[in-house]
Amino acid sequence: MEKDYVTVSEINSYLNDKLKSDLNLRNFYIRGEISNYKTYPSGHSYFTLKDESSEIRGVMFSGYKSNLRFEPKDGMKVIINGKIEMYEYRGNIQLYAFNIIEDGVGELYVAYQQLKKKLEKEGLFDKSHKKQIPKYPEKIGVVTAQNGAAVRDIITTIKRRYPVCEILVFSTLVQGDMAAEQIVDQIRNAQNYDLDTLIVGRGGGSIEDLWPFNEEIVAREIYKCEIPTISAVGHEIDFTISDFVADKRAATPTAAAEIAVPEIDELKYKLEQFNTRINNSIMDKLDENRTRLNQISKKQVLKNPETMYNIKQMQLDGIMGKFGVISKNIIVNNRNKLFELENSMMLKNPELITKNKKEQYLRNISKLEVLNPLLTLKRGYTITKVNDKVISSAEDINKDDEIEVVFDDGSINAKVI
Amino acid sequence: MDNLSFEESLEQLEEIVNKLEKGDVPLDDAIDEFNNAMQLVKICNEKLNNAEESIAKIVEDNGDLIDFNTNE
16 A cells, blocks of 8 residues: 555656657657747757647757758747657656758658658668769760759869860759759760760759759659769758769769869879889889899809809819829728738738648538438447348338348347248 | 770779889880880870860750850
């Protein structure tokens, strides 16, 4: 039961959240008449917006005010772009203005915003669709009014900057109900003339004057146009739909011409620079090669060819010298060997050789003794003979044969039984 | 080389300048490039110098082109 109530702060905060969560109130256009307009030292402006039967408090913060192209005054009929929120401290529901437009133009402005949003969504302003403006065009087309200041500005500027460029003017109305269609026709027509760049525009004017360049058909034609297009409508502060859809936006017709063509003097200077740099670098190259040639030809060998011969001669001398030493060494070595042989013990004492040979003979004899069969008899073996022939197989002996059995120390005769 | 656009000629020139300034091009090639470059400079200069006052014309509804005089 204790928490049966809410605080004022809580209810205001709750209400404000409700307001903020309503998308219809976040960004919309409202029409009315301004009264009690007052700007405070902070730069924020406070006012009341009203119609015949109702009113609402409004505020425009200084940050947004810098976008305003006029100072709002009491009694002014306006269209305000803004949002609704509660100022919780006072419990006031307020209009927070982003932008204020004078009514009349206000309706156009709303239409402009809606078309802009629509085309943007369709991708007509996409950067990826934008074509590069040629740097050095030979033929430029201008879609504008032939009697306007814009065409004069463009032609004068192009002639001054880049007189090598040809200009074709496609005349059209640039304001009024007929203008949009004519602009579309001429953009289409211009594409038959082999142009490098197309400028579409007019001089500055009121939003109504500029309106054709906010028309959907014009925007779509510029989008379709195969020639790189520069939009040049009005003075710097006027943005039209054409500006967004064109490949490039220029603030004024003169600026469009400046974007469209280079400055011929700058180009000539650039060419001159290239010329100088190329000449310098080829000179450097030649110098570098000449220096190398000089250095090479200065070398002793090329100056006095006999030095090459001298070098080889010296090398040969070296080899010959070495060869002398080596052959001398061979002779000395062999001589030493001979001397050693001559003086060897063997040759000096031939009896040593006989002694050696005798010893070797005796060693061989003792080896032979091992193989002597008679020695085998000593170990108890006997030799059996028949008629003085040694018998090595039992089959060679028959019953009653007389055999001789030889022992180490003598022999006996026996009879086979 | 004659049918290069002005922009292409300039780009080629710039390329040659950078190549030559690097200095690692053999002498024979460098001389060839140099001759090409001189040709390009000549062509570009002709394009820039030979043009008289640029002509502005207005395209009539019937497709005729008539001189457009800005001094009227």
